[in-house]
Amino acid sequence: MTENALTAEEYAYYQRQMVLPEWGEAGQLRLKAARVLVVGAGGLGAPVLQYLGAAGVGRIGVADGDFVEVSNLHRQVIHTMEDLDTPKTTSAAARLRRGNPHVAVVEHMFPVTAANAADLVAGYDVVADCTDNFATRDVLHEACFALGRTLVSGAAQMTEGTVTTFAAFRGGANPCFRCLYPTPLPPEVTPSCSMVGVAGPVLTVIGGLQAMEVVKEILGIGGGLSGRIVMYDGLSAGFSEVPLARRAGCPCCAKAEGPHREKTKAQPPVTGG
């Protein structure tokens, strides 16, 4: 019995997913050994954190500097009225620990900035971007790119949402965040949910997709979302997909050429549009 072997309690907990042929005990052990950082314990973070915790990701980091407010609760369903005015990291971590005692949850109760992103990301294998502003996304992508960490990025606003994966450090055709946004977007172009609103169920759709992509990255199964953006329109109940190509002359991607110093464990095949 190896140190990482599953206990009888873990077998009982995870049996309905381990029966999946793509998953199995080997996949469960990979999840148990994995470290995933979720940045943002809000509307997207709520489903991402809860599904990754329940799925058995061995170490889950939750990073957020905010406190729970009553106006969060219609969409940030990991928090409750009892959590008002407590740090979102505290509330989310407590919920994960109640849900699954077999995972370790690490609280990072601070906003992710250029000053701390690299140190934070370095402790994890895969990162889920569940933030709500361009500046944090930019900083997070930069750290993930530099350290060779896959970034599964979700966004939602009003009645629509998108999800994609950035893994440009792998080189090849994998695009980066800067291929999508060559120049930083000013705040007026990316209004916050407090300004334009967001429908809670849209966040669960997008967050659910993100959680699945994170699991796939760890298990090394299926086709990832690097080079593809999945879009969900809640009003028409429709999904669409647009390809995201590496942008010629992207200075960020140019750095990815040549051997990379560190890669994530799982490297599923990259699929095009």
Ligand SMILES: [Zn+2]
């Ligand atoms: Zn690029």
